[in-house]
Amino acid sequence: xxxxxxxxxxxxxxxxxxxxxxxxxxxxxxxxxxxxxxxxxxxxxxxxxxxxxxxxxxxxxxxxxxxxxxxxxxxxxxxxxxxxxxxxxxxxxxxxxxxxxxxxxxxxxxxxxxxxxxxxxxxxxxxxxxxxxxxxxxxxxxxxxxxxxxxxxxxxxxxxxxxxxxxxxxxxxxxxxxxxxxxxxxxxxxxxxxxxxxxxxxxxxxxxxxxxxxxxxxxxxxxxxxxxxxxxxxxxxxxxxxxxxxxxxxxxxxxxxxxxxxxxxxxxxxxxxxxxxxxxxxxxxxxxxxxxxxxxxxxxxxxxxxxxxxxxxxxxxxxxxxxxxxxxxxxxxxxxxxxxxxxxxxxxxxxxxxxxxxxxxx
Amino acid sequence: xxxxxxxxxxxxxxxxxxxxxxxxxxxxxxxxxxxxxxxxxxxxxxxxxxxxxxxxxxxxxxxxxxxxxxxxxxxxxxxxxxxxxxxxxxxxxxxxxxxxxxxxxxxxxxxxxxxxxxxxxxxxxxxxxxxxxxxxxxxxxxxxxxxxxxxxxxxxxxxxxxxxxxxxxxxxxxxxxxxxxxxxxxxxxxxxxxxxxxxxxxxxxxxxxxxxxxxxxxxxxxxxxxxxxxxxxxxxxxxxxxxxxxxxxxxxxxxxxxxxxxxxxxxxxxxxxxxxxxxxxxxxxxxxxxxxxxxxxxxxxxxxxxxxxxxxxxxxxxxxxxxxxxxxxxxxxxxxxxxxxxxxxxxxxxxxxxxxxxxxxxxxxxxxxxxxxxxxxxx
Numbered sequence: 119x120x121x122x123x124x125x126x127x128x129x130x131x132x133x134x135x136x137x138x139x140x141x142x143x144x145x146x147x148x149x150x151x152x153x154x155x156x157x158x159x160x161x162x163x164x165x166x167x168x169x170x171x172x173x174x175x176x177x178x179x180x181x182x183x184x185x186x187x188x189x190x191x192x193x194x195x196x197x198x199x200x201x202x203x204x205x206x207x208x209x210x211x212x213x214x215x216x217x218x219x220x221x222x223x224x225x226x227x228x229x230x231x232x233x234x235x236x237x238x239x240x241x242x243x244x245x246x247x248x249x250x251x252x253x254x255x256x257x258x259x260x261x262x263x264x265x266x267x268x269x270x271x272x273x274x275x276x277x278x279x280x281x282x283x284x285x286x287x288x289x290x291x292x293x294x295x296x297x298x299x300x301x302x303x304x305x306x307x308x309x310x311x312x313x314x315x316x317x318x319x320x321x322x323x324x325x326x327x328x329x330x331x332x333x334x335x336x337x338x339x340x341x342x343x344x345x346x347x348x349x350x351x352x353x354x355x356x357x358x359x360x361x362x363x364x365x366x367x368x369x370x371x372x373x374x375x376x377x378x379x380x381x382x383x384x385x386x387x388x389x390x391x392x393x394x395x396x397x398x399x400x401x402x403x404x405x406x407x408x409x410x411x412x413x414x415x416x417x418x419x420x421x422x423x424x425x426x427x428x429x430x431x432x433x434x435x436x437x438x439x440x441x442x443x444x445x446x447x448x449x450x451x452x453x454x455x456x457x458x459x460x461x462x463x464x465x466x467x468x469x470x471x472x473x474x475x476x477x478x479x480x
Numbered sequence: 481x482x483x484x485x486x487x488x489x490x491x492x493x494x495x496x497x498x499x500x501x502x503x504x505x506x507x508x509x510x511x512x513x514x515x516x517x518x519x520x521x522x523x524x525x526x527x528x529x530x531x532x533x534x535x536x537x538x539x540x541x542x543x544x545x546x547x548x549x550x551x552x553x554x555x556x557x558x559x560x561x562x563x564x565x566x567x568x569x570x571x572x573x574x575x576x577x578x579x580x581x582x583x584x585x586x587x588x589x590x591x592x593x594x595x596x597x598x599x600x601x602x603x604x605x606x607x608x609x610x611x612x613x614x615x616x617x618x619x620x621x622x623x624x625x626x627x628x629x630x631x632x633x634x635x636x637x638x639x640x641x642x643x644x645x646x647x648x649x650x651x652x653x654x655x656x657x658x659x660x661x662x663x664x665x666x667x668x669x670x671x672x673x674x675x676x677x678x679x680x681x682x683x684x685x686x687x688x689x690x691x692x693x694x695x696x697x698x699x700x701x702x703x704x705x706x707x708x709x710x711x712x713x714x715x716x717x718x719x720x721x722x723x724x725x726x727x728x729x730x731x732x733x734x735x736x737x738x739x740x741x742x743x744x745x746x747x748x749x750x751x752x753x754x755x756x757x758x759x760x761x762x763x764x765x766x767x768x769x770x771x772x773x774x775x776x777x778x779x780x781x782x783x784x785x786x787x788x789x790x791x792x793x794x795x796x797x798x799x800x801x802x803x804x805x806x807x808x809x810x811x812x813x814x815x816x817x818x819x820x821x822x823x824x825x826x827x828x829x830x831x832x833x834x835x836x837x838x839x840x841x842x843x844x845x846x847x848x849x850x851x852x853x854x855x856x857x858x859x
Binding site for chain 1: 787788857
């Protein structure tokens with residue numbers, strides 16, 4: 119029988135390099151691809167600057183590892199798809215006063231949907247990435263499980279993937295810890311063994327989102343002007359520098375002095391204001407959720423589950439309540455800084471049940 | 481897995497006989513050719529012997545040959561050496577970037593240029609060159625053979641035109657040398673660039689032919705090697721390898737051409753016999769270079785899938801209209817966007833056998849039905 123073929127997404131980091139090597143050990147026939155997603159071009163000089171995404175070093179790292187392991191490697195240009203589906207959405211969400219998770223959209227639309235289309239062109243059965251999460255393949259469905267390494271688990275970022283696509287997905291690092299991955303790379307002499315952990319968004323240099331937004335849509339950003347900072351009673355207590363400079367839950371940089379710290383509670387692009395509050399007013403007992411993606415048959419009734427409202431947060435037990443076409447989430451413990459636009463992901467033990475986007479009704 | 485390299489036009493492996501010579505030279509003939517002692521004398525002789533071999537291949541004088549770091553460097557030496565602010569150069573729009581980008585750089589220094597388009601046969605029309613001549617035209621630079629199409633330009637006629645108009649004539653002959661005979665006594669060429677790695681010689685070594693009597697101002701300055709035009713201690717093994725590779729190519733040219741044309745015929749008639757729809761672009765070409773559009777199959781998916789089966793070909797593509805990837809050169813000669821986006825370059829050489837051709841045909845026949853009407857891959 120001929121070997122199963124896998125298209126391995128190679129970022130040029132240690133994780134995807136080890137994923138490739140593990141698949142080869144497991145008897146798969148692999149092809150490495152690096153997706154070119156973004157170039158940080160200086161809008162005036164057109165000079166390409168370093169971003170964390172697709173640096174020459176990263177692409178070369180992927181190429182060297184593929185070569186070492188005797189695997190074909192191609193760099194695929196997905197820049198149009200990435201710009202349209204990820205960067206534009208990121209910008210629009212910020213302009214709507216929301217805080218998006220661009221990695222979630224990138225995973226579902228670019229990494230999974232588009233990569234599977236490419237796999238079809240190559241006549242390839244599976245795709246694989248170096249994410250820390252597991253897939254449990256059952257007869258008719260496949261489930262996404264948390265990675266064994268609690269600290270590194272990335273299942274939160276994968277909630278939007280089409281469940282059908284999971285059937286054709288392999289995640290070789292699901293049962294590894296990050297330390298084991300690094301050790302493996304070192305022992306096997308992979309050139310990418312020492313690559314640093316990626317922290318910020320790949321398409322933004324550093325973490326200055328506001329500067330990035332100015333660069334890619336200067337006109338829209340020029341219309342974002344200073345406005346009122348209000349307290350919860352609606353009284354104006356100060357002036358903000360433009361609402362895109364703030365995120366929900368932010369404490370530092372508000373620029374006002376109070377004896378008790380204040381946090382950004384609401385961002386209202388409609389009247390160009392932000393609302394600040396004391397910490398005890400920052401907790402919510404419930405929220406709503408949109409764009410739900412179910413990995414199980416959606417329940418007819420209420421569902422007790424475990425909810426995580428941001429990446430790497432602790433999470434809490436919660437109830438999903440169906441209200442007509444909408445779903446309302448009741449948290450068993452009030453949650454701090456529930457942020458519209460962020461992903462909320464629901465688990466049953468280690469199994470990802472569904473995920474969606476947090477909505478807050480005023 | 482069987483591995484077949486059908487990309488001879490991109491580069492070639494070093495002929496084992498050439499590699500043996502180079503290894504010997506590298507380890508044994510290491511003296512600095514400029515040194516007075518015996519070590520230096522030996523190295524000097526290696527270089528001069530290679531110069532003789534190249535002069536014989538080109539039918540020119542050894543003194544007309546300068547060893548360089550490759551075809552691109554030879555082109556730069558000529559264009560940057562000859563053209564000054566206010567001068568005009570005529571070249572073609574489908575030259576290698578090693579000409580086009582030099583011209584672009586010179587334009588920013590006040591050099592004027594006219595880019596002549598190839599005609600529908602993929603050849604530069606002499607009348608278009610004549611029409612482009614201006615009073616300040618200093619140089620005509622037209623490639624001998626186009627690297628993507630394999631078409632052959634009327635070099636002899638262009639040489640005559642340049643003489644009649646008192647203009648210097650340069651040709652980038654990198655894609656021709658070693659594949660077709662050339663006799664520099666028969667044609668008037670002032671400068672010619674060639675490269676070793678296209679004829680089973682090493683990479684990183686080239687030649688600039690400079691017709692006797694032509695003065696070329698230096699752009700690189702140093703120790704005076706290669707007639708003051710290419711300073712730096714000579715690449716002795718590379719030069720020795722080039723000399724030998726040129727000799728082998730010249731001595732075996734007739735038989736190589738015969739064999740390659742035979743393989744080409746076998747390849748094309750197999751496609752016909754298997755009823756694979758294809759268009760071969762342009763009427764005449766150098767032996768072994770086939771620019772082919774497989775109908776309804778985008779070039780990149782075919783290239784990559786064949787690569788995964790061990791068959792290496794190329795697709796000389798550039799982004800022409802947004803997301804559609806199509807060969808710029810083919811668009812220039814009037815091929816439709818669709819056909820241009822389906823074009824691949826398959827190039828055969830002396831190292832190939834009938835088995836290689838049959839294997840590639842088998843894989844192409846397997847792939848084409850699956851790849852028909854799949855979208856393009858952007859790379």
